[in-house]
Amino acid sequence: MPFVSHPVFARSALAVAVVVSLACTATQAQQAPRTSQADIIKQSAASDWRRLDPENTLVMEIHGKPVIMELAARFAPLHVANIRALTRSGYYTGSGVVRVQDNYVTQWADPHDEDKAKAKPLGTALAKLPAEFSIPLKDLPLTRFQDADGWAPVSGFVDGLPVAADPAQNQAWIAHCYGVVGAARGNQPDSSNGTSLYAIIGQAPRALDLNITVVGRVVQGMDVLSSLPRGPGTMGFYEKPEQAIPITRARLLADMPPRERPAIEVMRTDTPTWAALVEASRHAVGPWAVRSALHSNICNRSVPTRATAAPET
Amino acid sequence: MPFVSHPVFARSALAVAVVVSLACTATQAQQAPRTSQADIIKQSAASDWRRLDPENTLVMEIHGKPVIMELAARFAPLHVANIRALTRSGYYTGSGVVRVQDNYVTQWADPHDEDKAKAKPLGTALAKLPAEFSIPLKDLPLTRFQDADGWAPVSGFVDGLPVAADPAQNQAWIAHCYGVVGAARGNQPDSSNGTSLYAIIGQAPRALDLNITVVGRVVQGMDVLSSLPRGPGTMGFYEKPEQAIPITRARLLADMPPRERPAIEVMRTDTPTWAALVEASRHAVGPWAVRSALHSNICNRSVPTRATAAPET
Numbered sequence: 001m002p003f004v005s006h007p008v009f010a011r012s013a014l015a016v017a018v019v020v021s022l023a024c025t026a027t028q029a030q031q032a033p034r035t036s037q038a039d040i041i042k043q044s045a046a047s048d049w050r051r052l053d054p055e056n057t058l059v060m061e062i063h064g065k066p067v068i069m070e071l072a073a074r075f076a077p078l079h080v081a082n083i084r085a086l087t088r089s090g091y092y093t094g095s096g097v098v099r100v101q102d103n104y105v106t107q108w109a110d111p112h113d114e115d116k117a118k119a120k121p122l123g124t125a126l127a128k129l130p131a132e133f134s135i136p137l138k139d140l141p142l143t144r145f146q147d148a149d150g151w152a153p154v155s156g157f158v159d160g161l162p163v164a165a166d167p168a169q170n171q172a173w174i175a176h177c178y179g180v181v182g183a184a185r186g187n188q189p190d191s192s193n194g195t196s197l198y199a200i201i202g203q204a205p206r207a208l209d210l211n212i213t214v215v216g217r218v219v220q221g222m223d224v225l226s227s228l229p230r231g232p233g234t235m236g237f238y239e240k241p242e243q244a245i246p247i248t249r250a251r252l253l254a255d256m257p258p259r260e261r262p263a264i265e266v267m268r269t270d271t272p273t274w275a276a277l278v279e280a281s282r283h284a285v286g287p288w289a290v291r292s293a294l295h296s297n298i299c300n301r302s303v304p305t306r307a308t309a310a311p312e313t
Numbered sequence: 314m315p316f317v318s319h320p321v322f323a324r325s326a327l328a329v330a331v332v333v334s335l336a337c338t339a340t341q342a343q344q345a346p347r348t349s350q351a352d353i354i355k356q357s358a359a360s361d362w363r364r365l366d367p368e369n370t371l372v373m374e375i376h377g378k379p380v381i382m383e384l385a386a387r388f389a390p391l392h393v394a395n396i397r398a399l400t401r402s403g404y405y406t407g408s409g410v411v412r413v414q415d416n417y418v419t420q421w422a423d424p425h426d427e428d429k430a431k432a433k434p435l436g437t438a439l440a441k442l443p444a445e446f447s448i449p450l451k452d453l454p455l456t457r458f459q460d461a462d463g464w465a466p467v468s469g470f471v472d473g474l475p476v477a478a479d480p481a482q483n484q485a486w487i488a489h490c491y492g493v494v495g496a497a498r499g500n501q502p503d504s505s506n507g508t509s510l511y512a513i514i515g516q517a518p519r520a521l522d523l524n525i526t527v528v529g530r531v532v533q534g535m536d537v538l539s540s541l542p543r544g545p546g547t548m549g550f551y552e553k554p555e556q557a558i559p560i561t562r563a564r565l566l567a568d569m570p571p572r573e574r575p576a577i578e579v580m581r582t583d584t585p586t587w588a589a590l591v592e593a594s595r596h597a598v599g600p601w602a603v604r605s606a607l608h609s610n611i612c613n614r615s616v617p618t619r620a621t622a623a624p625e626t
Contacts (some may be wrong), residue, residue: 062558069348102535102536103539103615148463149459150463150608151608177516187600189603201539202514203516203612204516205600206610210602210603211597211602211604226415226416227413227540228540284524286501289520289524290523290524291518291523293522295519297463300516300520
């Protein structure tokens with residue numbers, strides 16, 4: 001569904017139809033009222049949206065609900081290839097959520113991965129992969145944000161992913177914004193292989209950028225991942241394997257019968273409509289807000305999704 | 314409990330005791346290894362912590378668990394006085410969570426506040442208050458952050474609250490970081506009175522700063538507020554009053570018998586220990602991280618809490 005930020009209304013204000021701009025001064029009357037983010041989305045063209053790429057979309061099921069991730073093949077091709085292999089070997093089906101740490105991550109894995117007798121085999125997937133923490137910035141189709149990010153010299157979006165970059169190092173990487181998914185690792189930088197993944201469920205922990213391989217972004221189902229019970233202890237791990245919340249099914253979109261595929265679209269992040277949406281977020285629009293932030297950050301911009309009439313056949 | 318960010322470990326790495334610094338170069342060997350945030354907290358003195366102020370602490374109960382808020386009397390004295398009055402008149406007891414919008418807010422209110430027959434009376438609390446969006450920066454004991462915030466010219470902490478400021482306007486305000494609590498309002502800037510409050514449960518929506526009165530911060534219980542089921546629809550409101558999740562009890566700490574009071578302390582944000590904690594967060598410390606962010610933001614710094622041996626009598 002489209003995601004736009006909403007101010008916090010007192011519930012009785014929902015029926016209020018006051019248009020504050022009618023009371024504006026002569027100077028303000030000369031400015032055309034800004035279009036709201038909701039209206040920019042409503043008025044968008046079909047070409048402002050795109051379907052999910054079946055080979056790069058992982059559809060999991062938790063508590064009977066879909067959790068859908070786009071895989072960032074441009075940024076982490078080896079990890080993404082391994083995730084495809086793990087998915088197709090059935091590795092994730094029957095794995096589960098093993099950790100929920102408030103304002104940080106929800107992490108899933110094979111709950112028995114430390115037990116040689118019970119650990120799931122990797123099938124055709126590789127146990128060892130190189131670290132894929134960043135890619136070259138040169139020639140990357142990055143739609144840049146004008147506002148300073150703070151954590152990196154440059155920021156913007158690529159393929160619906162929030163991206164930070166350092167031109168001096170010719171490096172670009174996916175930023176650890178809400179909903180972004182990474183590959184858990186041990187102390188060795190090259191010790192992730194996709195068998196355990198995590199999604200950010202709170203304030204973007206940008207200090208993780210360039211410390212770990214980011215593999216994609218959840219486009220539907222963050223409401224599921226973020227509302228799971230937090231685990232005890234500081235790191236939020238569930239204590240026993242049997243407490244893991246099962247991932248009852250995990251398939252690539254490509255391997256789902258067309259009529260079962262979720263019928264959703266994601267907004268493109270390389271169009272004037274997207275640029276207008278970002279710009280609108282920098283201003284106080286509508287009767288509620290009184291002050292414009294005149295600033296935005298990649299982690300404050302959720303890329304909208306919407307249902308489509310029918311799945312692509 | 315103390316809150317420090319933890320990198321995402323593959324679970325098998327928890328037992329790893331590799332100290333990577335042993336393999337470091339001669340240059341690195343000359344630098345004293347940095348103390349981790351966890352160790353800074355462990356090594357802190359008693360004077361680095363403070364008890365909660367009983368007149369400025371609201372203790373609610375949801376699903377049998379405490380949700381504890383510090384009230385920001387310095388920043389919103391009239392709203393805080395009204396919240397005390399509402400609490401003491403029993404207004405919040407029996408109210409409930411009416412809205413949970415993913416990556417945004419959990420909001421609570423009297424579920425029947427639009428029904429004149431059923432709406433709870435305000436008791437001695439006022440129905441109308443002035444807006445309290447900011448206070449003067451002059452003479453505010455703000456412990457400043459060195460890194461640029463982006464959303465405001467200056468940022469730092471006051472009384473455990475994340476604060477942004479504009480010296481040119483002599484204004485300071487509480488930033489809408491995770492766990493911060495504000496007073497819901499209608500379209501009129503002065504239409505909040507504390508009868509409906511919200512807590513931030515996702516990426517800090519800093520565009521709300523200076524648009525609404527912020528009244529405090531949750532110091533314990535965000536795990537409860539953040540894990541509630543999201544409401545349907547874009548704004549996450551629960552559809553019917555009977556779906557509200559009850560706040561079964563709400564009292565000021567001052568009105569609780571001492572032996573019932575939660576035994577917790579909050580770290581002070583005006584000490585060298587706090588400054589050291591903030592500085593440590595800017596660096597890759599320990600065997601896992603490979604790259605230092607060399608940046609921090611007020612919304613990335615959670616003020617630690619810890620249990621104490623016994624409540625203050």
